Amino acid sequence: MERNNNIEKRILWVAERLFLEKGFSGTSTTEIAKAVGCNQALIHYYFRTKEKLFWDIFAPKMEQVVEYLDAPLDNGADFFERITNIIDFYFGMLELDERLAPFIVNELIMSPSRWEFFRERFLRSESRSRAFVKFEKMVEEEVEAGRIRNVQAIDLLLDIMSLCLSTFIVAPMGYARGECDSNARKEYLQHRKEAVTILVLKGISV
Amino acid sequence: MERNNNIEKRILWVAERLFLEKGFSGTSTTEIAKAVGCNQALIHYYFRTKEKLFWDIFAPKMEQVVEYLDAPLDNGADFFERITNIIDFYFGMLELDERLAPFIVNELIMSPSRWEFFRERFLRSESRSRAFVKFEKMVEEEVEAGRIRNVQAIDLLLDIMSLCLSTFIVAPMGYARGECDSNARKEYLQHRKEAVTILVLKGISV
DNA sequence: GTCTATAAGGAGATAGAC
């Protein structure tokens, strides 16, 4: 029936929003059901457990992120442009939902069992390996050619990811001061993206 | 009585450890009581609510952090040395307990009510303001003197804090690969501290 | 497929004996 399909999708959609807003343990299945407009038992009918619901929501998204990871590496002539593209890519992804960055830190990195699951399923896969190996090779070439200072690929990637993620994690702090409008937010993010890009590009220059 | 004092302190000590290990909502008062070796009611006898217990533990620590924040600014002749000192200071602080960084992100930044409380109580205080104003002045002077590139103090501080915090947040990821011994951890932290320092110093150079 | 009802357990907090 089409109606079933609708409810199942609505559960996924509503649960995703609530998980992002209030975290996994902060969201009850009762609350999800209420927001969906059905009863709590139906959540379990479709997804059996809350944990399975979690993965049904976020596993496809993670797959996408890993899949698209090496896309920015293909375009752009010189290395500095590619780094700029990567930062652009991460910002664009995290900008889609401002709760994504805190959520990643909270529910993925903070939870050992989840992290292990994620690592096994995504980071050991072929696509992720290829993307990183590609990046690593590129960095080594640039170092040897003397176009950037001696730096390890893993450190560079970690620096970039840290600066991007933390921009969005720290973002709510600024907006607690009263400037909550979306214009100020956009300006802040644009400003931070530039600041991060400059820091990284200058930071790896010879 | 001295015995009362002992139990009260032991509750504080044990609860701190458990909060850091498993987070606030992940730790029950029953669990704290069990670890202390008393019954659950006693927790509430001494601290009334779980939330008050939380602040009785972490408010003094936050006070300390804010108080000591401008200490690294006083010693060290040139600006680059001072920046190195600040990074050193943050690493040293976060190294005291590896759970501190995730905890800060989780329990403070992620929780709007907690963050508001923290901001009101500590960030608007005189000591914090003075420390940041001092730092801001210093950066402006360096920029005007042409010793560093044009950069805003708030961005610089944010970059530094982000890189330091994320080093410790990402740390468990590396150790899921099997290298869990404390030697590897120390080496990793030392390596990251150097990488962060180099990136920041080069990143603000002219 | 969707519901009501309920099981089974855990949480924080309180009352009152000692």
Add this chain to the structure above:
DNA sequence: GTCTATCTCCTTATAGAC
């Protein structure tokens, strides 16, 4: 001050009617 017992509420998950 420390205990046991208990209240109240909320959680996930399941059983079974329709």
